Structures are given as structure tokens and as C-alpha cells.
Amino acid sequence: MTERHRAGLIGCGFFARNHLHGWRDLGEAVELVAVCDLDAAKAQAAAAAFAVPRWYTDARTMLERERLDFVDIVTTMPSHRPLVTLAAEHGVAAIVQKPFAPTREDCVAMVEACAAAGVPLMVHENFRFQSPMLAVREVLTSGAIGEITWARIAWRTGYDIYAGQPYLAKEERFILLDIGVHVLDLARVLVGEVERVHAETQSIRPGIAGEDAATVLLRHRSGAVSVIDCSYASYRDPDPFPETLLEIEGREGSLVLSPGLELKVRGRSGTSVRSLRTPTLPWTAEPWHVAQESVLNTQRHWVTCLEAGREPETSGRDNLKTYALVEAAYESARIQQAVRPGA
Ligand SMILES: NC(=O)c1ccc[n+]([C@@H]2O[C@H](COP(=O)([O-])OP(=O)(O)OC[C@H]3O[C@@H](n4cnc5c(N)ncnc54)[C@H](O)[C@@H]3O)[C@@H](O)[C@H]2O)c1
Structure with missing residues (x-):
């Protein structure tokens, strides 16, 4: 068996539950090693409910301590740009929920940061x-x-x-x-x-x-x-x-x-x-x-693209x-x- 992709999920609010279930269903390909939320209670509860080994309240600490292949960002849009650029700084690929960002300038900055770091970026455009x-x-x-x-x-x-x-x-x-x-x-x-x-x-x-x-x-x-x-x-x-x-x-x-x-x-x-x-x-x-x-x-598409080294259909570039x-x-x-x- 090939090694599973190591993932960290950021944002354990209302919609994240669906992401957590999805990653669990894709457990043969993806290992969710950590979750993160500014609210410790939410991070802890998500980790406990989905048997995720570690939880954090700070995404930078998670990225520094964990060896991640990608992060799944399920926060609301004001935090997307800082979190995506943080992932790119650590050479980590990112999926980010829609809407991509509050402004086009933010969207372009994320696309450029991931391109410069050579890591894939996909918008979770699930429709x-x-x-x-x-x-x-x-x-x-x-x-x-x-x-x-x-x-x-x-x-x-x-x-x-x-x-x-x-x-x-x-x-x-x-x-x-x-x-x-x-x-x-x-x-x-x-x-x-x-x-x-x-x-x-x-x-x-x-x-x-x-x-x-x-x-x-x-x-x-x-x-x-x-x-x-x-x-x-x-x-x-x-x-x-x-x-x-x-x-x-x-x-x-x-x-x-x-x-x-x-x-x-x-x-x-x-x-x-x-x-x-x-x-x-x-x-x-x-x-x-x-x-x-x-x-x-959508998560399955991401994994397929990651494994094939192909740009996702809903890449950051496409979402622009x-x-x-x-x-x-x-x-x-x-x-x-x-x-x-x-x-
Ligand atoms: N694609 C869809 O069908 C669909 C459906 C619903 C929501 N969404 C999107 O999902 C995103 C999240 O929505 P929600 O309703 O779950 O929001 P929410 O407010 O319930 O949850 C967001 C969580 O992110 C956490 N958070 C914010 N900034 C953070 C940071 N810097 N580090 C760590 N944690 C942080 C918050 O504490 C919160 O718990 C939104 O962008 C929304 O548009 C998409």
C-alpha cells in the first residue's frame, strides 16, 4: 500500500463535520492527523468525535509540529488568505472552502503564493x-x-x-x-x-x-x-x-x-x-x-489529482x-x- 496523504483540517465549525466524515470515508488514501480551531472546545470535540490524534488552536503551531501533505481549510473567508499563505510558506498544499476570499486581490495573492511554493491549491467548489x-x-x-x-x-x-x-x-x-x-x-x-x-x-x-x-x-x-x-x-x-x-x-x-x-x-x-x-x-x-x-x-477529486500530479478542476487559478x-x-x-x- 502506498503511504497515505497526511492532512490537517483547520476550522471545526458548522460545515466541517461534512469534511470530517468525508476524510474518514477516504481513510485508505488520507490520514487526518490533526485538527485546528481558534476555539479549543471545537477542536477538541472534532478530534474526539473523529478519532483524530492531535488538535491545535493555532494553525502555525500545527504546521510547525506536524508533517503534513495538505491542509483542508474550512474557516470563513476572512481567514483564507492568511491560512493559505501560511500553508504555502510551509510547503504544504491547501484546499480552501468557498467563497475564495473577500477580494480578488486576496484570491490572486493565494494563487501566487501557492504557485511560488510549488504546491497545489484547490477551492472547495463542491456544486x-x-x-x-x-x-x-x-x-x-x-x-x-x-x-x-x-x-x-x-x-x-x-x-x-x-x-x-x-x-x-x-x-x-x-x-x-x-x-x-x-x-x-x-x-x-x-x-x-x-x-x-x-x-x-x-x-x-x-x-x-x-x-x-x-x-x-x-x-x-x-x-x-x-x-x-x-x-x-x-x-x-x-x-x-x-x-x-x-x-x-x-x-x-x-x-x-x-x-x-x-x-x-x-x-x-x-x-x-x-x-x-x-x-x-x-x-x-x-x-x-x-x-x-x-x-x-470533491475530496475524492482532490486525492485523485494529488496522486496523478494533475491540477484540480477547481484549482485556485480556475476559481479566479x-x-x-x-x-x-x-x-x-x-x-x-x-x-x-x-x-
Ligand atoms: N461548500 C458548501 O456547500 C458550504 C456550505 C456551508 C458553508 N460553507 C463554507 O464553509 C466555510 C465555513 O463555514 P461554517 O458555516 O462552518 O463557519 P463556522 O463559523 O461555523 O466555522 C468556522 C470555524 O473556523 C474557526 N476559525 C476561524 N478562523 C480560524 C483560524 N485562523 N484558525 C483556526 N480556526 C479558525 C472558527 O473558530 C469556527 O469554529 C465558509 O467559508 C462557508 O461559506 C460551504
């Missing part, structure tokens, strides 16, 4: 790796609906996300950075790179600092047009949380992913319907199952393009005009 999205990507690459002309990618809910993530209510740049970043990333992956962005944002729920709904119109380089809409103030029955819904039209057919994850494909040879639901894992539960499972899929769409959307909403995304 691409949700099982339904992987299945849709296969349908599209099979050519079943022909060249894409139009798409709608929707993520709408009234679910109380503030209960688990209270910090979101204080974000001045809110849903476009939190969920828009995922959905805009999907637009790149499913439809292609983007030439022009026009966005409208709304702040609907009282008492929140930023926008909780955004509707973005994209013109893709291929000529396709897509509508990206996300809302945390969408009260529907049933509430599709946390499903990403799709309507994609091509020159020779169409594809619709509806609530409940039913996929209908109309192609040259007729119409087919199938469910894209996958069974729950021992540690996942409805309705979060698809999101939880995608964490494991997604981040550019978020920035363009904010700018468009501000100046009330279409904007070309930066490089």
Missing part, C-alpha cells in the same frame, strides 16, 4: 461535484441535446440558513458570494465561459446586511444565454432546498432537472426520464444529502474565473449596466 450535476455533465458531453443555446440555473429557498450560519446575516456582499459563486461556477461548467454579465440584486428579508436574492443574465462566449437566479427569500411549496434546478436547451433537445431531482432529457431519439437521487450515506440525511455527498466527491463573474455581477448591479468579467 460541480454534486452527483446530479455530474450526471447532467455526462448528458451534455454525450451531445444528447446538441450545442447549448439557453439555460436557467436556479437555487431558491426559504429555508432558515441563518440558524446554522448566523454570520451570513452580516455579510454586506451576501448571496452572490455565498450561493451565487456556486451557481455561477456551474454556469461556466455546464454552458461555458462568459462574455457579459447583467445582474439585479434584491434585499428582501428585513434585518440582513446584504442582498438575499440575485438574478443574473449571462451571455456566454459560445453565444448561449443563461439566467442564474438565487434567493434565500423564496417561500415555495415544496421548498427545493438545497437542490440546484436546471433547464437547459440545445439545438437538438433539452434537459430539465426538476424538484425531487427528476431529470427529463428530450433528445434526437425521444424523451427519457430518470431520478438523479442517490441513496443516503451512513452520515448524510435528507434534505442536505446531495450537498453533503458532494463534499466527499468564477470569482470574476461574482465581481462582475456586483458591479453590474451597482452601475445598472452589463459588465465584461475581468480575466
Whole structure:
């Protein structure tokens, strides 16, 4: 057996539990040797629950004392740049949760620091790796609906996300950075790179600092047009949380992913319907199952790339393009005009 990759996880809060389960499932390839959180109780509890040998409250101390191959950074974005650059200084690769950082300058600094240190950097952009999205990507690459002309990618809910993530209510740049970043990333992956962005944002729920709904119109380089809409103030029955819904039209057919994850494909040879639901894992539960499972899929992609010496699909460099769409959307909403995304 080849030696396992030695990992340290930084940030043992709300979402880290999914990462911890994922690494445990990948235990043949990855050995989680340490966890770290500024809050000792959280670090200690995570280490105890997942049988991780050591815990720390300071990432620098962890990086100095442990022989790590990579760190998995599951903290909120203000700490991403200092933690990624710290890992790079120690010659350690990094996975960092989305959103990549508060500013583009921070994102570029992380990409450059890891490139200079010669270590891989991946953004944990897990929506691409949700099982339904992987299945849709296969349908599209099979050519079943022909060249894409139009798409709608929707993520709408009234679910109380503030209960688990209270910090979101204080974000001045809110849903476009939190969920828009995922959905805009999907637009790149499913439809292609983007030439022009026009966005409208709304702040609907009282008492929140930023926008909780955004509707973005994209013109893709291929000529396709897509509508990206996300809302945390969408009260529907049933509430599709946390499903990403799709309507994609091509020159020779169409594809619709509806609530409940039913996929209908109309192609040259007729119409087919199938469910894209996958069974729950021992540690996942409805309705979060698809999101939880995608964490494991993302981690598996990282391990595969690490072993093959290949750049991950969602490398820091790649994520700069997604981040550019978020920035363009904010700018468009501000100046009330279409904007070309930066490089
Ligand atoms: N990809 C997804 O589907 C998804 C879903 C939810 C959250 N997230 C992202 O995950 C990240 C974490 O979110 P969360 O809700 O778990 O946040 P959280 O606030 O619950 O947890 C973050 C933890 O990091 C710790 N921390 C902060 N700075 C640190 C530092 N310098 N060193 C060590 N520990 C530090 C905090 O003490 C806290 O316990 C966010 O960026 C969020 O956007 C992603």
C-alpha cells in the first residue's frame, strides 16, 4: 500500500463535520492527523468525535509540529488568505472552502503564493461535484441535446440558513458570494465561459446586511444565454432546498432537472426520464444529502489529482474565473449596466 496523504483540517465549525466524515470515508488514501480551531472546545470535540490524534488552536503551531501533505481549510473567508499563505510558506498544499476570499486581490495573492511554493491549491467548489450535476455533465458531453443555446440555473429557498450560519446575516456582499459563486461556477461548467454579465440584486428579508436574492443574465462566449437566479427569500411549496434546478436547451433537445431531482432529457431519439437521487450515506440525511455527498466527491477529486500530479478542476487559478463573474455581477448591479468579467 502506498503511504497515505497526511492532512490537517483547520476550522471545526458548522460545515466541517461534512469534511470530517468525508476524510474518514477516504481513510485508505488520507490520514487526518490533526485538527485546528481558534476555539479549543471545537477542536477538541472534532478530534474526539473523529478519532483524530492531535488538535491545535493555532494553525502555525500545527504546521510547525506536524508533517503534513495538505491542509483542508474550512474557516470563513476572512481567514483564507492568511491560512493559505501560511500553508504555502510551509510547503504544504491547501484546499480552501468557498467563497475564495473577500477580494480578488486576496484570491490572486493565494494563487501566487501557492504557485511560488510549488504546491497545489484547490477551492472547495463542491456544486460541480454534486452527483446530479455530474450526471447532467455526462448528458451534455454525450451531445444528447446538441450545442447549448439557453439555460436557467436556479437555487431558491426559504429555508432558515441563518440558524446554522448566523454570520451570513452580516455579510454586506451576501448571496452572490455565498450561493451565487456556486451557481455561477456551474454556469461556466455546464454552458461555458462568459462574455457579459447583467445582474439585479434584491434585499428582501428585513434585518440582513446584504442582498438575499440575485438574478443574473449571462451571455456566454459560445453565444448561449443563461439566467442564474438565487434567493434565500423564496417561500415555495415544496421548498427545493438545497437542490440546484436546471433547464437547459440545445439545438437538438433539452434537459430539465426538476424538484425531487427528476431529470427529463428530450433528445434526437425521444424523451427519457430518470431520478438523479442517490441513496443516503451512513452520515448524510435528507434534505442536505446531495450537498453533503458532494463534499466527499470533491475530496475524492482532490486525492485523485494529488496522486496523478494533475491540477484540480477547481484549482485556485480556475476559481479566479468564477470569482470574476461574482465581481462582475456586483458591479453590474451597482452601475445598472452589463459588465465584461475581468480575466
Ligand atoms: N461548500 C458548501 O456547500 C458550504 C456550505 C456551508 C458553508 N460553507 C463554507 O464553509 C466555510 C465555513 O463555514 P461554517 O458555516 O462552518 O463557519 P463556522 O463559523 O461555523 O466555522 C468556522 C470555524 O473556523 C474557526 N476559525 C476561524 N478562523 C480560524 C483560524 N485562523 N484558525 C483556526 N480556526 C479558525 C472558527 O473558530 C469556527 O469554529 C465558509 O467559508 C462557508 O461559506 C460551504
